[in-house]
Amino acid sequence: MAKTYGQTDIKESALDLIGNTPLVALDRIWSGPGRILAKCEFFNPGASVKDRSSLSMVQKALKSGKLKPGHPIVEVTSGNQGCGLALVAAVLGHPITLTMSAGNSPQRATMMRAMGANVVLAPQVEGTPGNVTLADVTEAENLGLKIVEETGAYYVDQFNNDNNCKAHEETTGPEIWRQTGGHIDAFLATVGTAGTFAGVSRYLKQQNKDILCVAVEPAGAEVIKGDAVTKPLHLLQGSGYGKVPRLFKFDTLDTTIGVTDEEAVEYKKLLAQREGLYLGYTSGANVAAAVKLLESGKLPKDAWVVTVLNDTGLKYPDN
Structure with missing residues (x-):
């Protein structure tokens, strides 16, 4: 039975x-x-509000064809967006590189790396640990854009992405x-x-x-x-x-x-x-x-x- x-x-x-x-x-x-x-x-x-936009931006990029299945992803982050994107990339099978200012919380880099992300820290140019300025974010952004240019990876671009x-x-x-x-x-x-x-x-x-x-x-x-x-x-x-x-x-x-x-x-x-x-x-x-x-x-x-x-x-x- x-x-x-x-x-x-x-x-x-x-x-x-x-x-x-x-x-x-x-x-x-x-x-x-x-x-x-x-x-x-x-x-x-991913323990933050950024999980929502991470999922939205990746799913809509896949649907539009701007991101191909399994294709690498790059993004600049202060940490939370990176954590969200790292978990989305892990589930969907995308290699991901995240650039972040060295002044942002190291706990965030630890979490992103634990989910398989390649985290590249940009040196601080103006702020101090825990205090990150626009100049520091710009330094991390320039580093991310350089990686995109070298690899052809999909750039999420959270600051300009309407799906955010x-x-x-x-x-x-x-x-x-x-x-x-x-x-x-x-x-x-x-x-x-x-x-x-x-x-x-x-x-x-x-x-x-x-x-x-x-x-x-x-x-x-x-x-x-x-x-x-x-x-x-x-x-x-x-x-x-x-x-x-x-x-x-x-x-x-x-x-x-x-x-x-x-x-x-x-x-x-x-x-x-x-x-x-x-x-x-x-x-x-x-x-x-x-x-x-x-x-x-x-x-x-x-x-x-x-x-x-x-x-x-x-x-x-x-x-």
Whole structure:
């Protein structure tokens, strides 16, 4: 007699683990009025929000024919995009080379190499360990472009790839809308490539144009706000490069909020010690900005503010 089994729920690969992350209330950090809700992007298999865009950019490149099956991939990264691309490349069978500034967290390079990526570190030209500037990113980018020229590999080009934004317009934004039941008064996010902010804000504005969309910037590097850069060195790795990214769209921006290193560190610690969530500095900055927004009185007393917990704290040196 044949055995019968119950219904199964088995994912085919790590790629099926990307997205559909939980939304958690940070009621221990902010008890009201209003509420801070945070998208747990560290639940992705590469432990960051960048897994979504990594999958989107590679899949769409394969579909368009710009990337052939098994063909090598090259990308410049501050770490999280590289981790996401390394796991996508591992599952799909693409050799991958990732260039990164030596000033970015070494934990990220360790993770990328563990997944089979060739990681090439560019020397820092301006910043210090843990503080990476636009000049440092440009050095890593030039190194990546040289490798592309020499090898003919497919260049992902996250800073100029529209599929970076589309990943969030097609997944993150709809998930937030569904998870809140459409009850969302504001959305905040730090800006690196601008993929998360541009994609999510575009979707949310299509659902309700009155949702306040806020870009979070490092204090002293608030170029989206329109200020001159006075502090190019800051702790928010992967964001605030002192230049408005090409993917950023002002048509969905309502305002900006600046966050100091000290505020980012404070809320990084509060997330760990009050909410049990050990996260990175941009997550701390996002929550600090959410608190500032709720304290400003610009929103209704019962406002729900949604932000993003970008990545795990395990990708950073202990601080």
